[in-house]
Amino acid sequence: MRIPKIKIPKKYLKIGAWVLGVFLIVCISLGAVAYSKREALLKKMMAKAIAKADKDYGLEVKIGSAGFTGLSTVKMTAISVVPKERDTLSSIGELSVGVKLFPLIFGNVKLSEVEMSDGFVSVVLKDSTTNIDFILKRKKKDSTENKGKSNLAEIANNILNQVLYKIPDDMDMKNMVFKFNDHDTAQLSFATAAVIDGGDLKSTINVNNGESTWHVDGYVNPGSKELSFTAYADGKKLELPYLNNKLHAKLSFDTLQTELKNAKYSGNDYKISGSWSVKNMLINQPRIASNDIIVQSAKLDADILVGPNYIALDSSSTAYLKTAEIHPYVKYTLGKNKIYELKLTAEEQDAQGVLDAFPQGLFESLEGLKVQGKVKYNLNFYLDTKTPDSVRFNSTLTPVDFKITKWGKTDLQKINSPFVYTPYEYGKPMRDITIGPSNPNFTPLNQISKNFINAVLTAEDPSFFTHNGFVEESIRKSIAVNYKEKKFKRGGSTISMQLVKNVYLSRQKTLARKAEEILIVWLIEHNHLVSKNRMLEVYFNIMELGKNIYGIGEASRYYFGKQPADLTIGDGLFLASIVPKPKASMYKFMAGGGLKPYMFNYFRFMGNIMARRGLTPADTAGYGFYNVRLREGLRQYLAPDTAAVDTAAFDGEEDDEGMPPVIMQDNNKNLFDRIFGGSKKDSSSVKQADTTTKSKKQLRQERREQRKREKELENGN
Known part of the structure; x- marks a missing residue:
């Protein structure tokens, strides 16, 4: 099809030419005036x-x-x-x-x-x-x-445009020093020379007067919203001494690369696409691990979505650790009530590749472990701060033809045979305890009273024989409680997790140890490396049940002068009650050897639960409360009945092994400190008892606190 010619009269062409000419003359005149002024x-x-x-x-x-x-x-x-x-x-x-x-x-x-x-x-x-x-x-x-109301997408667009517009096409920076002084305790200086020529960036950075030399090279094209940078150091790793001097942390790497690929609107969202990668990154921080952790190769291809009221890492993003891949989805929604979302999806992939992808030094006990088969993983977490009790949490690591072919540094089946267990106090070993027949205090599971077994399982891990090492509902409730309390008040550990923590791992409370604990539990439970009965038998023979009292054999003789098989329902309930705070056990007795009255409600509450589950006959008299009598030889160490002992001081976090029974939680500690350090320390020290008699007001307060604890315990079961 031919487009017909449009014939414009000459007079109109002349008029257009005159208008354009006048416009150019005006512009030139204005420009000349502006130039002169x-x-x-x-x-x-x-x-x-x-x-x-x-x-x-x-x-x-x-x-x-x-x-x-x-x-x-x-x-x-x-x-x-x-x-x-x-x-x-x-x-x-x-x-x-x-x-x-x-x-x-x-x-x-x-x-x-x-x-x-x-x-x-x-x-x-x-x-x-x-x-x-x-x-x-x-x-x-x-x-x-x-x-x-602010539109976050618009803010992100404006900020990025402002930053990009300030990057020149050409730049020459000479003898410029960037300095940082932190309260005269840590200082940094960067003497910088940088050149941008046609989009190519070259720079040399002298750190702390010759301590090291860094380079940041790359390409910049602000108009197309494309940036690419690579950072490295001459002859050694790139590191920041400031972190070590100020934060007692060490961070270094061979190369660090970052790239902005594009940024544009996608519907109402502002989408920023980029990637970040690192080679041989070394991390050393006591809260993370007690040793160096080396991430050999890591990369994140990310699509970041900034919506009107949220920021999200889209599920189209991919994180790489060596050959292992995982797709993360992270979303943070702002507003009167904030919403946190996290999803991780790892498609079926080689199990050994996944194991090899973990950073070196992260899992000490599993170093050298060889496996075959495949695994896939899914995690889903959702927390609306308006309704924390409705928090969603599920985590699934699925094996496919998975098999362990070679043990690593630690044989995960070692507890199937007699072995030596070493409990720790203040980070120091107390004594070696043989878990086997050669130890006269060792008690096989079939020689332990069902009263004790059922009481401990009811209080600590009711679904032990049916779960695979983890109880998602317990973890979910722990998240809700800890969020509402704004502190780590309730843990979600199972007996499997407690056993692994004590037998296989160091006593250092770090993120690496917690991650290793979870992985070892999964390996043992899903591969049936240790039977449930043997796990329970070992647990009952190593558990702390008093100051320097370990295992049911020692505890039953120490408190009651009995064999473990002879423990009554009352004895079992008492021992179950001291598991969270074993060093507080003697404070539960009166001078005559009987239990203090405030313990009656615990016995009635726990006993009723056990009765409903068919674990013990119903007992309106308190499930043996009045029959529990401390061994006569120990009564001389009890405080007088008139002494006021703050029993609430022994309550606290469930995962609080070895914490001094009378030291209250430090409210200034953050959640990180409470999980992996801070106020929780092994100790045998006790607080001096107040010699004054309790007032009625104190007794009422004590009863209220006891009812509150019972309600929390009921919710946990």
Whole structure:
């Protein structure tokens, strides 16, 4: 099909030519006027900017000289920026800035070139102030002015565009030093030279006056929203001494790469696509592990979605550890009630490849383990802070033709035969205990009273014989309780987990140890390496049941002068009650050897649960409460009945092995400290008893606390 020619009369062409000519003449005239007055305009704009910096940010800005050196390039000298009553933030000898004219017509300042030399930027932290706290004040002011709903997608788009527009096409930075001073206890300095030429970035960074030399090379194309950087060091790993000096942590790596691939709107979401990768990253931090952990190869191909009120790592993202792959989905929704979501999906893949992908040094006991077959994994977590009790949690590691072909450093079947168990106090070994017939205190499972077995299982792990090492409902309830209490109050450990923790692993409370505990439990349970009966038998023979009292054989003779087979329902309930706080056991007795009255409610509550499950006959008299009598030889060590002992001091976290029975939880500790360290320490020290008699008010308070504990225990079972 041919497009017909459009014939335009000549008079209209002449009129158009005259209009265009006049427009060009006007533009040229205005440009000439602006060019002739640009120096005056520059001074006026600079004065306005300096005044605004002083008014809005409290900054004293000084510029020695300023002027145009080209059509759109401004050169300034002797620039200094000093926050009021703070250390100098920046000083620059010479700075030349060129802007692109076309974006400027539309009000956008896009840098075409930047030259900077002989200067420094210094961040100083001193006491409770810094020389950059003016930024925080400004943010606070902005948030006060913008109380309406903010669209996070728009904010992300604006911020990224502003950052990209400030990256010049060409840059030459010489003799610039970036310094950081943290309360005079840790200091960093980076003497930097960098060049951007046609999008190619080359830089050299001298760290702490020759301590090491870094390089950051890459490619920048801000207009297309494409960036790529690689960081490495000359002759050794790239590391930050600041982390070791200030935070007692060590972090280093051979190379670090990051790439921004694209950023654009996808519906109402702003989508940022990029990747991050690292080679031979070394981490050493006491809370994570007691030794160096090396991540040989890791990469994340990420699609980040920023919606109107949420930020998410989309499930299209892929994380790689060597050859292992996993797809993460993380979402954080803002609002009056925040929502946290986490999903992890690992498709079926080689089990040995997954095992080899774990960082070196992470799993000490499993080092050298060889397996065959495949595994796949799924995790789903959802927490709406408005209704924490409805939290969702499930985690499934599924084996496919999985088999262990070679043990690692530790034989996971070692407890099937006699072995030596070593309990620890204060991180030091107490004594060696043989778990086998050669130890006169060792008691086979069939020689332990069912009263004790049923009482402990009811209190600690009711579904022990039916679960595979983990109870998701217990973990779910623990998450809800800990979130509501804002502290680690309830654990979700099963007897399988407690056994693995005590027999196979070190006593150091770290993230690595917890992860290894979970993996060993899975290996034992899913491969049936140890029978349930043997696990329970070992557990009953190593469990702490008093100060330096380990195992049911020692405990039954110590408290009651009985054989484990002769324990009554009352004896069993008492011993079950002290499992969470074994060193507090003697405080539960009166001077005459009977149990203190406040224990009656515990006996009745636990006994009723056991009776409903058919584990013991119903007993309205308290399930043997009145028949529990401490061995006469121990009664001389009991406090007088008039002594006031704060029994609530012995309550606390379920996973609190070895904590001093009378030391209250430190509310200043964060959740991380409470799980892996901090206030929980092994000890045999006790608090001096108050010699005053309890008042009625104290007794009422004690009963209320006891009822609260009973309710929590009922919810847990």
